[in-house]
Amino acid sequence: MITMAEIARLTGVSQPTVSRVLNGNKTVNPEIREKVLACAREHDFQPNVLAQSLVGSRTKLIGVIVTDIGNAFFADLVKYIEQEAGKAGYSIILFNTGYDAEHEKECLDVVRRYRVDGLVLVPVDENAVQWRSMVRKLEIPVVVITRKASGVDSYYLAHDEAGALAGRHLAEQGYEEYLFLGNTRDMKYRGFVDALAKIRPDFGAHLTVITTKKTEEIRQALEEHFKKTDHCTGIFTYNDRRAIQALGILEEMGIRIPEQAGVIGFDNTYICEYLYPRLSSIAQPIEEMAALTVQRLIHRLDHPDDKSVIDHPLHAELISRESSLRKRGEK
């Protein structure tokens, strides 16, 4: 690949002059400028970013460390991050931790070796001290995304609020029993429970929780539940995957949706639209989250003096579809 020195040799000027031309410096003879540009074009010159960043300028690299790109949500997130970074002339170097804290550590080391200008991180465990100390040593702007992380800029969904949306909706639609499918440490669960408790004081007696992911165990739990009660049940799941799993089981059991059971998923995957009945779901503003994250990162790069810390919860939106619309016309 051709270098500036080589172009200089070919055009009979000095290397710094080539640098000036290629960087659009005005103080250069138009004739020389043209000659150099022509030569650069002819040999399809591309500056060596590595050499550029070595002299002190930026690497124009943003490290992106996520827990699982295989997950459609994170895939979309990465997509928008790449897009937004590209707009600002940054490229991304991507790492997948696979929810492994040890591997996250390695990724943080590698990211460091590449002297990335900034880092977007989805921590394996947002409360762990490990990544925090490593991030501090990085001495570069870091933005945590999808998780609230004290002391670090973070953009994330207000999960409690999202859970409340689901709870209120199911109550409004007249469901009298409630079922949560997921992890109870999840803030979605908190929001869901709190919202319902406000609406129905006796709510505690009407809540069932299923924490397993295994189809057979979910089936057992659901069968048990519908044996106990004939009240119509509102089901909220921690992601669409789980919701679809539940829908499949319910259909197999002959439970009518949304009459006997209403289902609300989470993530608003494209699939929701295609299912029959179409699946209600909670949508995250993925694109906005990604854009804000990258913009913040770049702001920090341009204003190293800005020591403020951003803690920015984003708002979820309930997309109600047939799977939870018991009352016609009401949304």
Add this chain to the structure above:
Amino acid sequence: MITMAEIARLTGVSQPTVSRVLNGNKTVNPEIREKVLACAREHDFQPNVLAQSLVGSRTKLIGVIVTDIGNAFFADLVKYIEQEAGKAGYSIILFNTGYDAEHEKECLDVVRRYRVDGLVLVPVDENAVQWRSMVRKLEIPVVVITRKASGVDSYYLAHDEAGALAGRHLAEQGYEEYLFLGNTRDMKYRGFVDALAKIRPDFGAHLTVITTKKTEEIRQALEEHFKKTDHCTGIFTYNDRRAIQALGILEEMGIRIPEQAGVIGFDNTYICEYLYPRLSSIAQPIEEMAALTVQRLIHRLDHPDDKSVIDHPLHAELISRESSLRKRGEK
């Protein structure tokens, strides 16, 4: 961030000695070695990869240019590529073209600026001359993945074979009408048609094709189809998305699956397992494809003299589930 020169200063040795210690060179005094290592650890030294690659060694970067990370298939592909590359000490710099040839061009330029050691490419148009000439100028190993590309190493699914799998399966299951949902330029379609034509000479009269992606248009086409015939119909779609869309419509129409219509999707997304009825689908060996691709890239890096070109079609597998199993026990 601390440098070798700095460590040298702190420990009172020369910078090359530090380099020798950190690179595991044996020819160095154990005492000095320990002192240097201790100092490096204390300050958490990480070598500057950019400087390393500037001296002539590798950047240890692999460029990955795909058409759409938002797509679950490519997301998985990227995941495994990152994983396999990581095993060999390579990191990936990721680009998403969004099926835009112009943007692909820009990505190829950027990849070049970073002096990546190798490139994994999913071309927007595998037949375009554009990327070929650019790739040639890159002067680095390039492997095309998911598309057959003459003159360049490529690992891809034998789509015709995959289509044939679907065709034969539907015929075996006793479906008498056939419907393809997708693009007819797709090799899946070719394979599907050819396989069925072999089995049934009069097959041409029993084939319907739906090319639109729009739900309403698909619905119309399906309604028309099932008005015309009461023979049970085998449906093959170009991806799971389309299959799920079709399933939703069919259920809404009251068509019984798999009795009146059998459906086979493509990609074997996790969702297939969760649907009711569970969706038959054609699985691509994504992990294998990714691993072979990265391994080939690294082989080329280690053997620059090897001028052979690999054209490696991979084999699809039909995962048959209830959505297409009309005859019990048969798979």
Add this chain to the structure above:
DNA sequence: TTGTACGCGTTATCAT
């Protein structure tokens, strides 16, 4: 075994 000297490709600071 260790240090000196040089070069990788670029930017930036000097003179000229």
Add this chain to the structure above:
DNA sequence: ATGATAACGCGTACAA
């Protein structure tokens, strides 16, 4: 307006 020259952080050949 342009050309020397130094510097970035590292690896490597060579000398000591």
